[in-house]
Amino acid sequence: MELRTTFNIDPSEQKISYNDPVMFIGSCFATYIGRKFESGHMPVMINPSGTVFNPASVLKTISRIISGESYELKDLNNFNGLWFSFDHYTDFSSETAEGTLSAINLKLNESRSFLSGTRFLFITFGTARVFRLKESGLIVSNCHKLPAINFTRELMSVNNIVISWNALLDNLKSLYPGLKVIFTISPVRHWKDGAHGNQVSKSVLFLAVEELLKHPSKPSYFPAYELIMDDLRDYRYYDEDMLHPSPKAIDYIWEEFSKCYFEKTTTELVQEIDRISKAMSHRIQNPYSGETRKFAENILAKIDLISKKAPEINLQNEKKYFLELIHRAS
Structure with a gap:
């Protein structure tokens, strides 16, 4: 008796080799798979501005890499003695503005150079919900533990995601014609939204990606979410928080990923x-x-x-x- 619902993943026509730089941008799931590349000594860059979860923040990260526009003092904020950027993860924060700007711009230059030679760009969306700074209307990648009163929270629409990302895909196709873009949806559950809210958010992402796959640059999709939810489908494959995939689950997804792209x-x-x-x-x-x-x-x-x-x-x-x-x- 078969006690699992398995499915086949069509092998990618374009294979990744040790001569193919790969960039991963998105939720912590992008980091999980990217680290597998690192451990295998493959040319990879993972989340150059830190972990980003929503489509707007991922788009802004890539757009800033493309433009190469340096960050300045006006782009920083200070809270609890730390200088930080709302576009970046806490790893870039520092007690001095100079230190924060130096770390941010150094990584920005590195990532711009890396992207110019990148063959595969993996995009992982984690949630369609965003935090918007009340003062400026800016969608932030990280709240940096500022009080919740400073933000509004909203659900992105499928249409807004598709319009903005189609424009970015146009730009990527023009600048990097040999670049292959692959979308994934993170299997990590955003439980603060509640069971229903998490499903609504993921549904928006799925519908948006389905439309983006029609873009003339022919992006593709890797079913990481489905491997957890429809194949493994068991709490044994979740970490202790019951939200993130366990190391065993990540290893399984890595095996399927390898079959597809290697x-x-x-x-x-x-x-x-x-x-x-x-x-x-x-x-x-x-x-x-x-x-x-x-x-x-x-x-x-x-x-x-x-x-x-x-x-x-x-x-x-x-x-x-x-x-x-x-x-x-x-």
Whole structure:
């Protein structure tokens, strides 16, 4: 008896290799998958302005990267002794305006340069609800713990999302004709909206993406949400907060993602590098033993083999670590 409703994901015609820079922008789910790329030493940039959840904030992030317009003092605010930008996550906040601006503009320049060579841009929408600053009417990416009285909260309409994003897709197609845009809907539930409110929000996102997939640039869709809600469909695959997917669920989505976007050789290479990364975290009981030396030599041989097959992959830190193990064990 089959106790799950599974479905097939059509393999992407365009495959991601180690020569293809990839950018992830959106909710924390974008970070989950982006980190898998990082652990595999693949060229990736994740959320250059920090985690962003709604379509308006994601759009603003990309638009600012495209324009390259630097942030200035007038773009910052101060609260509880910290300077911050409403467009950025708290990681960019600092006790000085200079420090905040430096961090923001450095990342902005890096992301603009990275986007110019990016082959795949993954967009993850988390919610259709936005916070709008009463004073200016600005939609914020992060409230930075300001009192709720400073904001109004509203649900974006499908039409507004589609109009603004179609314009952005036009711009992306013109500037980066080789760029492939892939939309996803985050399976993370926004429970502060309530059960019904969360479903309403996700429904708006689904309807908007369905329209955006008709754009002439031919964006595509990866069913991350459906893998959690319709395939796994069990609280065993949620983290302790019962809202975010568990590591096991993320691993499962990563497997399906890999089948969709990687050639077999790329998947094998990612897995080999992952095993090397895990070997680095292996607890060495006796760093001076012959067994430790043999263990390190075995991993070094694998590193050398990967370096010959894929010289573009930088494994110098890993190589240095295992050479030091051998030196201590000698």
